[in-house]
Amino acid sequence: MVLSDRAGADPGPTPHEPPDRGDSARSDLVILSGATGSSGRPRSAAIGPLDPRRPPETLTDRDVSALAFIGRSQEAAQYQLHEAVFPGLGEAVVSRRIRKLAARGLLAIERWNKVGINRLRLRPAGRDAVVERNGARDDELFLLRAPLAQSAVAHHLWVVDCRLIIERLPAPPTSAQPSWVLERRWNPRPAAIPDVLAIWRPTRESPGHFLALEIDIGTEAIRRTFVPRLVALAETLVPFAGTSPAFISVLTRGSRRVAAIQQAVASASIALPVVVDSLPPAAGRPAFAALRTLLTVGAKSPSHPGPA
Incomplete structure (x- = not known):
């Protein structure tokens, strides 16, 4: 069976959505005060989003709901998560959020037969985050060591x-x-x-x-x-x-x-x-x-x- 849904693909920013500019995006910077320049005067230093000194981004309630849905499903396709937790949002928004959660080690992403479907599994850190935020009980969540x-x-x-x-x-x-x-x-x-x-x-x-x-x-x-x-x-x-x-x-x-x-x-x-x-x-x-x-x-x- 070949599923035609392309929810796993990220078509990029929509016409009404600013591009993701990485380190150059000013909204992504964290300012460190008190650093001194060559003149000895205090200056501010910016920490980009990939800098290891940057504090982890706070999980939103929707992030917790997404992780809980995946954990309750054993394994879920991204189009299913989109329907359950992100209704009404564009595919690019959902894909970007999933990538961020995966980058934090909260979930794993597998591609199914290169047909455009992302298969999502909860990882131990994701389970811990859901339980800590009261998104679900531990006995409601399922961790698979490997994809189905x-x-x-x-x-x-x-x-x-x-x-x-x-x-x-x-x-x-x-x-x-x-x-x-x-x-x-x-x-x-x-x-x-x-x-x-x-x-x-x-x-x-x-x-x-x-x-x-x-x-x-x-x-x-x-x-x-x-x-x-x-x-x-x-x-x-x-x-x-x-x-x-x-x-x-x-x-x-x-x-x-x-x-x-x-x-x-x-x-x-x-x-x-x-x-x-x-x-x-x-x-x-x-x-x-x-x-x-x-x-x-x-x-x-x-x-x-x-x-x-």
Whole structure:
């Protein structure tokens, strides 16, 4: 899968934005008073932004939110961070901010297959900064020693995309947690864990419901591997849901695989309803509108009736 988003690229300053002039920019200078010149009279000395004597720049609240988003995501693409934390700002602004955070050792940047996507990971110093500023608890953040394997990146990006959209639905869930968070919290670990578990708690107007989202990118055998996992996933979720409505939503690639999964699900014994739809043909930011429609409808899909 090739994602077309170019969020990682920095096209340079916009017509309304002054250029980044490095040491020559007067706003970047720190003045040291008391230095003496050749005449013996006091003078001021300027410290440029790359001078090691310069104090570190204070992290903004948005910086902390950005680092926390990356840490909660294990690994995030820059376009996802842009949507979550920097909405409405230009790509050049986001790229420049990311480079500054990386230069301070707070995050790591990897390029994905040279397709214009920056993959971002939190580093230990970034985690410490987030926790110190109360941006997130330590147990909410994930540090990867190395980038995700190439074979896992496409699936992971879809999961982060979907979680991002679910959290911003017109009626957002009380909680929307990805599999890596559930794996950390559920002990003992169940036989199957959804890619995203969204929970709407009961209110006076609604009984609440559970949505288990599975992203299928077509790499698994349907009857031998994928459907048995759906069976196990339903058995895991039924005790959690109790009498609340719950169902499984599957997003997969292409109409033919949708039909094949639907046929296999119909002949299997699964304790929860399973709704199967196609992933958007586009990927990355261009897919957000289609995902929003799919997940808004999915959040209202048929649910199991609960125990008799």
